[in-house]
Amino acid sequence: MITTDPIADFLTRVRNAIKARHRVVEIPASNIKKAITQVLYDKGFIQSYKFEDTAPQGVIKIALKYNPVTKQPAIVDLKRVSKPGLRKYAGTTEIPRVLNGLGIAIVSTSKGVMTDKEARALKVGGEVLCYVY
Numbered sequence: 001m002i003t004t005d006p007i008a009d010f011l012t013r014v015r016n017a018i019k020a021r022h023r024v025v026e027i028p029a030s031n032i033k034k035a036i037t038q039v040l041y042d043k044g045f046i047q048s049y050k051f052e053d054t055a056p057q058g059v060i061k062i063a064l065k066y067n068p069v070t071k072q073p074a075i076v077d078l079k080r081v082s083k084p085g086l087r088k089y090a091g092t093t094e095i096p097r098v099l100n101g102l103g104i105a106i107v108s109t110s111k112g113v114m115t116d117k118e119a120r121a122l123k124v125g126g127e128v129l130c131y132v133y
Contacts, residue, residue: 006030006033007036009027010036011080011130013027014064014075014078015075015078017064023063024061025062026061027062028058029057029059034051036129036130037049037062039114039115040062043115043132046075048063078130078132079130079131080129081129082127088128089126090107090126091125092119092123094125095116095128096116096131098131099133103133104116105128105132106128106129107119107125107126107127107128109126
């Protein structure tokens with residue numbers, strides 16, 4: 001299946017799995033999706049992940065994170081910012097803060113995919129891919 005926006009497809013699969021209260025979601029792999037998954041894991045939004053190279057493209061298996069007491073998901077919402085039809089770029093001083101620092105903006109920079117706070121610390125700008133909170 002060919003999609004025009006693979007990052008939006010990634011976010012939609014995760015969003016739908018959270019709404020359906022699934023524990024694991026499988027997503028076709030790519031380098032940018034692997035980098036976004038790594039950022040989500042590092043910031044504690046997902047429980048674990050695994051890359052499988054069984055198919056030619058490969059698959060990312062993501063274990064979603066829920067609160068053990070309230071059963072609320074760690075990810076409240078995922079929003080795509082930069083789209084294929086309208087790219088959104090931000091300089092180091094223009095990178096947005098999500099919910100006054102409670103959420104993260106995932107930014108694709110010349111030094112790799114990172115959060116908004118890391119991009120500000122390294123003083124690099126780039127394409128704002130999505131918001132996670």
